[in-house]
Amino acid sequence: MTIVNTSGDAVEQGWRTVESVESSGPHHGIIVSPAILQDSFDESDSAALSQVGVRLTVDDDVSEIAAYVPHLGLIELVFAHFKDGRPYSAATTIRRDYKFTHELRASGDVLPDQAIFLIRSGFSSVDVPDQFTAQEFKKSLMAYSVAYQSAYDSHLSLIDELRRSTPDVAAE
Amino acid sequence: MYVYDSLDKTLLNQRVAEFRDQVKRRLDGDLTEDQFKPLRLMNGLYLQLHAYMLRVAIPYGTLSSDQMRKLAYIAKTYDRGYGHFTTRQNIQFNWIELSTAPDLLYDLSEVDLHAIQTSGNCIRNVTADPYAGAAADELDDPRIWSEVIRQWSTLHPEFSFLPRKFKIAVTGSKADRAAIKFHDIGLKIVRNNEGVLGFAVYVGGGQGRTPIVAPLIKSFLPAQDLLRYLDAVLRVYNRHGRRDNIYKARIKILVDSMGADSFAAEVAAEFDRLDPELLSVRDEDVSRLRDMFAQPFLRPDPDASSSLEDLVKKSPRLGLWFKSNTHPHKTPGYSIVTISLKPIGGIPGDATAEQMFAVADLADRFSLGEIRVTYTQNLILPHVRQADLFVLWQELERLNLATPNVGLASDIIACPGLDYCSLANARSIPISQRISDRFADLNAQHDVGPLDIRISGCINACGHHHAGHIGILGVDKKGEERYQLTLGGQGNGESEVGKIVGPGFDEDGIVDAVETVVSTYLTLRTKGEEFSQTLARTGQGPFKERLYDNR
Numbered sequence: 272m273t274i275v276n277t278s279g280d281a282v283e284q285g286w287r288t289v290e291s292v293e294s295s296g297p298h299h300g301i302i303v304s305p306a307i308l309q310d311s312f313d314e315s316d317s318a319a320l321s322q323v324g325v326r327l328t329v330d331d332d333v334s335e336i337a338a339y340v341p342h343l344g345l346i347e348l349v350f351a352h353f354k355d356g357r358p359y360s361a362a363t364t365i366r367r368d369y370k371f372t373h374e375l376r377a378s379g380d381v382l383p384d385q386a387i388f389l390i391r392s393g394f395s396s397v398d399v400p401d402q403f404t405a406q407e408f409k410k411s412l413m414a415y416s417v418a419y420q421s422a423y424d425s426h427l428s429l430i431d432e433l434r435r436s437t438p439d440v441a442a443e
Numbered sequence: 444m445y446v447y448d449s450l451d452k453t454l455l456n457q458r459v460a461e462f463r464d465q466v467k468r469r470l471d472g473d474l475t476e477d478q479f480k481p482l483r484l485m486n487g488l489y490l491q492l493h494a495y496m497l498r499v500a501i502p503y504g505t506l507s508s509d510q511m512r513k514l515a516y517i518a519k520t521y522d523r524g525y526g527h528f529t530t531r532q533n534i535q536f537n538w539i540e541l542s543t544a545p546d547l548l549y550d551l552s553e554v555d556l557h558a559i560q561t562s563g564n565c566i567r568n569v570t571a572d573p574y575a576g577a578a579a580d581e582l583d584d585p586r587i588w589s590e591v592i593r594q595w596s597t598l599h600p601e602f603s604f605l606p607r608k609f610k611i612a613v614t615g616s617k618a619d620r621a622a623i624k625f626h627d628i629g630l631k632i633v634r635n636n637e638g639v640l641g642f643a644v645y646v647g648g649g650q651g652r653t654p655i656v657a658p659l660i661k662s663f664l665p666a667q668d669l670l671r672y673l674d675a676v677l678r679v680y681n682r683h684g685r686r687d688n689i690y691k692a693r694i695k696i697l698v699d700s701m702g703a704d705s706f707a708a709e710v711a712a713e714f715d716r717l718d719p720e721l722l723s724v725r726d727e728d729v730s731r732l733r734d735m736f737a738q739p740f741l742r743p744d745p746d747a748s749s750s751l752e753d754l755v756k757k758s759p760r761l762g763l764w765f766k767s768n769t770h771p772h773k774t775p776g777y778s779i780v781t782i783s784l785k786p787i788g789g790i791p792g793d794a795t796a797e798q799m800f801a802v803a804d805l806a807d808r809f810s811l812g813e814i815r816v817t818y819t820q821n822l823i824l825p826h827v828r829q830a831d832l833f834v835l836w837q838e839l840e841r842l843n844l845a846t847p848n849v850g851l852a853s854d855i856i857a858c859p860g861l862d863y864c865s866l867a868n869a870r871s872i873p874i875s876q877r878i879s880d881r882f883a884d885l886n887a888q889h890d891v892g893p894l895d896i897r898i899s900g901c902i903n904a905c906g907h908h909h910a911g912h913i914g915i916l917g918v919d920k921k922g923e924e925r926y927q928l929t930l931g932g933q934g935n936g937e938s939e940v941g942k943i944v945g946p947g948f949d950e951d952g953i954v955d956a957v958e959t960v961v962s963t964y965l966t967l968r969t970k971g972e973e974f975s976q977t978l979a980r981t982g983q984g985p986f987k988e989r990l991y992d993n994r
Contacts, residue, residue: 353481354481354604355604356603356605356681357681357682357686359601359602359603360601360678360681362601367716384461384465384482385604387600388598388603388604391600392601414457414460415454415457415458415461415598416457417450417453417454417457418598420595420599420600
């Protein structure tokens, strides 16, 4: 399994998904379901939670773990199908409403050609599906140097600022 | 008109390059058809019954003469010499080779045209009043705001994989010529009591299997908050819209099931959470767009109309044409001219490359180089001096583009149907042609008066049959094409969903049925009463009687 960052480069995984949690910690870099999160961790234990990630499917509601979110080290949003775009809006909500600044990872059924949408919606890493390569994601990320909207990633929202400060162009 | 700047051009060039690479990967076998399908659909390339079809976006129905020339060139070079103007102000080319599609898109990009978001579950090409900038009853130019929406929605990172396609229409006039309440979002430009410009926002209209006239969600949205509000609507839809059933996935179903009030409340809550700065439409951006769309000064010519009356006396056919195919312009002495793409017995919306080249030249000579496309599948020259009407009419006659039938029985809206479309259950075009032939007498059409006949070849309703005075829906009944008849729809000005009259007809039967409906109206109408008024007064009863009497 390959994880790529916002530049499309393969990076160290660093996290592992577990199906259960030994009650005696400490834990380092584990990804759990929302149920295990709530059963095994105290929402105010920010030190422990910084080593914990949660994995949300399209049917999970992030508001149910709202108190945990600011302390989590990682949130993984699983795409059920590349055409099911709910995680894009979930990412916006997690970044904007919950002010989540740590790693936001996309996994499941995603296409290389969607990489730029993922990164611009606030994802900071992608778990590359087996049938694709990190290079394909990188290539797709390089396809565009401009965008009309401001977005979570600063790289492209700078372009938006560029348009606004360029005298002969019409901005949105 | 809007002029692409370097950023617009950069994005478009990068899009073309990306697609060229995707097509290469497909042709080299690196992509399966399953993997390629969503990519080509994002570029408007459909696989139809006989070939690939490419749908090109015509931004809010506005074309320059150079853009029209390029479309003509495309028709000649990549297609079989014609194009088809659609019911969403777009154009489709029906005979495209996959291997040359990237070249086609490159050619289009030279005149700032593209096929981005003409298919797929994303925000589609924005449609608008085709009389924009020319209509006397206009509060503000809808193209300004359509362009704002075009930019915001193009390759939107969050809203490109919605539950279903999403269509936005804008009108700036009192008379709704964009059928905004049949769209996912309909925007009507209004001013509040303080004179502030804004929008009345309608959400959740549509046709298809479940026709719904959109309810009013917000009666006044200040113009600067437009994108912030659209963002909120789209997020609520992306979050909650159904994805388990393609027929229940449009926003109209969500609004209907939540109730318009709770939907509006959820949008309002999302709106309040959004940073006003980030999505605010800035005054300087709007005034820049306003300058781009401002038309050059037209010298008022108030005496023109009297000489026109003389011309009408000289040629009765010109008189008919003037009556049905021209509309008053906001500047005295000018007209908005509709070019009919509905010759008697012809295919609605089709134009040959030669016709398109010629229309481009006529636009340069007579209409400041501007052309519009209507959702009723005609073209418009928006700024024609009345003193030029006679010459223009003669040229259009020569091109078979002056059929005096706009808004009349043979101005039929029809989808491509089973002749092209892989979704269709029945043919639309031949039915339309036969009805047109049946009403070939143009004097008689003028006597019948305004009549809106619309034909869809399947329940997806691309022919807008729900909104026609007379609507025809093609269905497949045990392998046979059958046609259902609806009466009482309204799609021009008012928005009403028509009602099915009774059992369906076969191909011959439906043509007879339309004639029966019209002759029934002629016996029922009072002086000066239009078809839809008579129907509203009498109800379907007398029509039903005549239609099913002899069965």
